[in-house]
Amino acid sequence: MIECPNIKKTVIRNHYDISTLFYRLMWGPHIHHGLWHANESPAVAQIQLTETLAKLASIQPESVLYDIGCGMGGSSIWLAQNLRCQVTGVTLSPVQRQWATTSAAIKRVQPRPKFRCEDAEAIQFPTGSADVVWSIECTEHLFDKPAFFAKAGSWLKPGGRFALCAWLAGEPPMSEEHANQAMKVCEGMFCPSLGSQSDYIRWFEQAGLKVTATGIWTDQVKQTWEICRKRVEKTGVRYLAKVLGKNHVLFLDHFDAILNAYNSGAMEYGYFVAEKPRS
Numbered sequence: 001m002i003e004c005p006n007i008k009k010t011v012i013r014n015h016y017d018i019s020t021l022f023y024r025l026m027w028g029p030h031i032h033h034g035l036w037h038a039n040e041s042p043a044v045a046q047i048q049l050t051e052t053l054a055k056l057a058s059i060q061p062e063s064v065l066y067d068i069g070c071g072m073g074g075s076s077i078w079l080a081q082n083l084r085c086q087v088t089g090v091t092l093s094p095v096q097r098q099w100a101t102t103s104a105a106i107k108r109v110q111p112r113p114k115f116r117c118e119d120a121e122a123i124q125f126p127t128g129s130a131d132v133v134w135s136i137e138c139t140e141h142l143f144d145k146p147a148f149f150a151k152a153g154s155w156l157k158p159g160g161r162f163a164l165c166a167w168l169a170g171e172p173p174m175s176e177e178h179a180n181q182a183m184k185v186c187e188g189m190f191c192p193s194l195g196s197q198s199d200y201i202r203w204f205e206q207a208g209l210k211v212t213a214t215g216i217w218t219d220q221v222k223q224t225w226e227i228c229r230k231r232v233e234k235t236g237v238r239y240l241a242k243v244l245g246k247n248h249v250l251f252l253d254h255f256d257a258i259l260n261a262y263n264s265g266a267m268e269y270g271y272f273v274a275e276k277p278r279s
Ligand SMILES: C[S@@+](CC[C@H](N)C(=O)[O-])C[C@H]1O[C@@H](n2cnc3c(N)ncnc32)[C@H](O)[C@@H]1O
Pocket: 012, 016, 029, 030, 031, 032, 068, 069, 070, 071, 072, 073, 074, 075, 090, 091, 092, 093, 096, 118, 119, 120, 121, 135, 136, 137, 138, 141, 142
C-alpha cells in the first residue's frame, strides 16, 4: 500500500465542494473513469463502467443500495432509473449532496434516491439492511480502509454484494520510481493511501466477504485522462480554477501524473464484487 500521510479530510471535502463544478463542465455527471470497448463517446464510456459493474454484481431490481462516495449522484440516479434501486447516496461534500438531490428532483427519478452529507468512515446504517453496497472511486480517500470494509460488510444482508471500483497501487514490491509516481498522484488527487488489488481482496476477506469477481481495467479506462487533459487545455477551466485558489489547480495539473503511473504499472484501475455468505 502507498501511504501519503499529509492529506487531511477537510481538504478532501473542500476539494469536492469546489471541483464538482469543474468535473461537471469537463466530464459530466459521473466523477469516474469511462470504460471503453471501442471508440465510444466519454459519456457512453462513463455509463458503460456503471452498467458493467452493475451486471458483474448481478444487482436485482428494487435492491436497497448504499452508494458510498456518491459524487453528483451519477450512479445513484442510474441505478434508481434502470433497476428501480432504493438508493441512499453518501458524500463528504455538502455541495455534492445538494447537486445530487437537485438532479434527482429535476429528472423526476423514481424511486427518488436520498442523499446524505456524511463521512463514510463515521456513518452508521443498520446491520443487515442493504442488498448492495456500491462505491466507485471513493475508497481511495478513506483513511482506515480495513475498518470501513468491516463496517460496510456488516450493513449487507446475507447474500448481499459489495460492488466497487478503485484506483489501485501496483502490486508490491514496487520500485522507488513507481512508488514516487503513485505518491505524486495521492498528493495531487488527495488520497491518504492507495491499496493494491491484493490489499483490497484481503480487506474484503477480513470483513467476512467472498470476492466473486475482480479484474484490472487500466487499459480500458486510462484514456479518460487524455480526454480530460485536452478539455482543460481547450477551455477556460484552468483559468477558473486559478481564480478560486492554487489548491484547485493542483488536481488539473496531475492528469499526466496519473497517465504516467498507469502506463508504468505504478497504478492500476480495478473492479471488485464481494458477497456476504448466506450462512
Ligand atoms: C471521485 S468521486 C466519485 C463520485 C461518484 N462515485 C461517481 O462515480 O460519480 C469521490 C467521491 O468520494 C466522496 N468521498 C471522499 N471521501 C469521503 C468520505 N470520507 N465519506 C463520504 N464520501 C467521501 C467524495 O465526496 C466524492 O463524492
